[in-house]
Amino acid sequence: MKTATFLITLSFFLSVSCTSNAGLGEPPKLFYGEDVCDECGMIISDRRFASGYTTKQGISRKFDDIGGMSVFLKKYPEEVYAIWVHDYGDQNWIKADEAYFVVPGNIVTPMGHGLIAYSDRQEAKQTASRFGVEVLSLEKVLKVVETHPLLHKH
Amino acid sequence: MSIFSVLVIARKEFRDAKRNRWLILYALIFGALSFSIVWLALSGTSSYSSVGFGRTAASLINMVILIVPLMGLTLGSLSVAGERDKKTMLYLLAQPVTKLEIIIGKYLGLSLALIVSLICGFGVTGIFIAVKAGSLQPILYAAFIFLTILLALISLSFGFLISVLVQKSVTAISTALFVWLFLVLFTDLGLMGTALVLNLRVRELFIITLSNPLQVYKIATILTLRGSLEVLGPGGIYATRTYGSILLPGLIAIMSASIIIPLGICYSVLCRKKDLR
Amino acid sequence: MRNIWRFIAVIAIIIFLNVDPSSMVKVAAEDISVGYIDSDQGRFHILDEAIQAANEGDTLHVFGGVHSSPVMISKSLSLIGHNRPVLDGENRGTVVKVTAPNVLIQGFTIANSGQSLDEENSGISVEASGVTVQGNQFENTLFGVYLKEAPNSQIRDNIIHTKSLDLPRRGDPIRVWYSNDVLIENNEITEGRDVILWYSERLIIRGNNVSGGRYGLHFMYCDDTTVENNWLVNNSVGAFLMYSRRLRFNRNYVSNNRGPSGFGVGLKDMDDAIIRHNLFVDNRIGASLDNSPREVDSTVLFDGNIFSFNDIGIKFTPSVRKNQFTNNSFEDNLEQVSIAGTTKFLDNLWSVDGIGNYWSDYVGYDADYDGKGDIPYESRKLFEQVLATHPNLRLFLFSPAVQSIDLAAKALPTIQPKPKLIDENPLMNISVPPATSIVVDSSSRPITILSLSLFLTVGALVYAPGLLTRQFDKNPPKKLPAEDSVLIVSGLTKRFDRVPIVKDISFSILPGEAVALWGSNGAGKSTLIHCILGIIPSEGKVNIGPLDLGNNPKDFRKSVGFVPQEINFHPDLDVLETLDFYSGLRRAHKSVGEKLLEDLDLYGHSNKKVGQLSGGLKQRLALALALLSDPPVLVLDEPTTNLDSNTRANFLTYLNELKTGGKTLIFASHRLEDVMHLADRVLVVEKGQVKKDCPVNIFSESIAENAI
Incomplete structure (x- = not known):
């Protein structure tokens, strides 16, 4: 009996120690169609606009729209470890502080902010010049975005 | 092992159980409680009462978790210890039967008695639901009954283990009551406390929760009745996501193991050293 | 066989056709x-x-085709x-x-449109x-x-x-984009994604039935819209209402919206919305309020809605304020109202103009019969408040431990949390919204059938053991020939807690011999007998002819009849039932038992409970049971202790008859006359050892000597 109890406790602590501290440097794990945006409560289903970040405490937040993430960060400032967005082209996770953002104006993102990100500066510039807008940095994005989306454009 | 001997003992045990005041009392309490839960739920708002079975099921699960383990544990704990007290075990052991046959026969007989009393309770309740024209998918109700029977068998098997490990029936029944309290209350309270103090992640929390067979029953039942575990919050969502379609079979496997393992320990204890007189 | 394959093939084709996403709608040739x-x-x-x-x-009239x-x-x-x-x-x-x-x-x-999302086919x-x-x-x-x-x-x-x-x-299924004053009425929409209504004002959405989709309705920037009499059922979210002003959401039936999100309605940044007379039933969250109302001078009003059987009635995000609730009914939601991440409500009104809401968990009273409870409703469940900050613990929902926490909090005011919300004027009765008659079609027949079949199962189960035993009762056991029945005990040792009670005993008994175990109380006679029968495990070997106790305990014990010292059969069984049970275990036919009852003069007592039998009758019954399998060897432990002299004599006579009939007898006794009467040989047991092994006449002489 004693050995059994010991084994159970041991395996428990092993499983605990194996899992802690994992994933701080990785993008949040997203289950499309199941996970819900932390800002608007909607289901995250479009990779191209999905974003997220991890805090220094190891909490990860997930968003369906890059603009939604900016709004959330403005409302609830947190100690962010790393911010992640998706490349609009190949739809892979990229670090937001190395990304280039564009608001082309014709793309409808889930919350209507219209923000997309590129890992490649050239690509971002091309898109931006095609629509006559400028390429934004993460800093700018976080500063500019309104408290709620405003894509009223006729 | 001879099936015949097992059946003879099972039949005798079943006959004894029919006269067992404990079992009759439990069966009545169980029937009355499930009946009144459904009655309360179905007579609440007449206009759309039938949609509320989810809520009824919640109360039923709650009641089952309290009553059924108590039934199984006490009946099981009295099984061997009681015969020992009455000194009938001595004579039984002098017969051409093995200890394994005695244990299995007794277990079968008692589980049959438990199943019959549970089914009676559920049957009365089911007829009442039908009379009140509540909508309830029979397959779900049947699954609920099945899982509850598994729970009863688990607690019976734990009760047997107590019965074999302990000498007197007074000790056995008090141990059974303690184990019941432990499973029903202290394990969960302890787990919750641990989760708060250690700030457990969902995964660890879910896995250690499975150490309590009552929780396994609860999760399996909700999963069956609801089709998902989202009502259990992040832990539930984690479980369905991670284990997907093997979750329910897995839970049932854990429950089956919780029936077989204590019985196995019972048997090995009996074989190694234990004097059953 | 071929038919089966054909059948399988047909099924496969049907499945294949159903799975193919681009399958065309079939049109009849005519x-x-x-x-x-x-x-x-x-x-x-x-x-x-x-x-x-x-x-x-x-106007073009198109006829068929x-x-x-x-x-x-x-x-x-x-x-x-x-x-x-x-x-x-x-x-x-x-x-x-x-x-x-x-x-x-x-x-x-x-x-059959195309399926490009980018081209919005x-x-x-x-x-x-x-x-x-x-x-x-x-x-x-x-x-x-x-x-x-x-x-x-x-x-x-x-x-x-x-x-x-x-x-x-x-x-x-429907997308409305920059289109004001649109009417959407009486449509039936199943299994689409979202009904999307963006940047469009003054919409009227009425009498639609939206089910099986993701968002039943999804609003963004739709001011002055009316949504009424719709069924929003079985979606992920019934209606997701965002960034709009002056919405009127009336008399809708919002039910069973579960899955991810799982809101009946979700309100985000909604100003001056009026939610009135709706039914929110069996959703994960009846209504979710996020940053609504958004503007400083606006409110959101919930009036006369019913929230029933939802996992959570209404869920608030932390900063939500200025909502007004009046005349709503909160009925049996697992959690009536919840706030994420905190336990504090800001200024929301739970009672407007003296009219509060109905709460099914209200425990107050209404002494003045004005339909309002006389003490305020307070929602202060400790566990719910723990959940607000530790949602993981929701895993323990429905556990009795959870109720115990709430009960403890009620009993000990020191750990009772501050109330989450207070409704000063709780209503005593549910107010059913007008014009919402919800008919849930249900047939009680299946559940009736199930219940009845349950009782049938019970019947079957009750009779199953009997039937099964009869099924298996076909092969009678082999019998050991009497001449082979030499009982050999060698090196038998039994220790209790390392103290030997039986020490290395060896002896053998010939067929037809009667051997007495002689010794004082505590000499180890009973233990020796229990070891010989294998009731308690011991070291050493015991054989009857070819049968070894260790290797084949069942057949061994079948060849040994046992009459214990103290007879403890199950006292609530009657004689026949007892006989029946042990006949089963010893594989004896019913007629054998009946004959034994007759032989032992027990027939007249066959319906008596064993507990009510006299000592003599009990002993005779014990003998009858021991003889059930007609064993060559009988083992008796102090068989005559509890008998008066008359019965004892009878009993001994009967045993003697058995001995003459060829049975081997081994019996423990401390009565000299029994030994003299019955035994051929005596083993004197002292302190767990055989001190003397001698014929009965020598034994009696030595006794006589000792006495002198």
């Missing part, structure tokens, strides 16, 4: 042949030509279908494109004002009706069933 169009310009057979020829304001797309309508025409003509997009592009105002499309089946796409889409059926289109800058349009009485794809690849 419909194709009869298609024609009557317009003010004459009769046509090709829809495109009829449209080309038509003038502004013409399948008409290929795309159908481009750039004039203000009315297209009226008769006999359900089909407009077939053949899985390419959009089926009908309307670019002229005031077009009417009525009575068609619109089928639709059943009907409208880019002009005042268009009416009415009474059509949409089959296998990606989007259903797409209004893009199409104000004053109407979508009515349509049945919309979009392409059944995975949710991310599905289209929206």
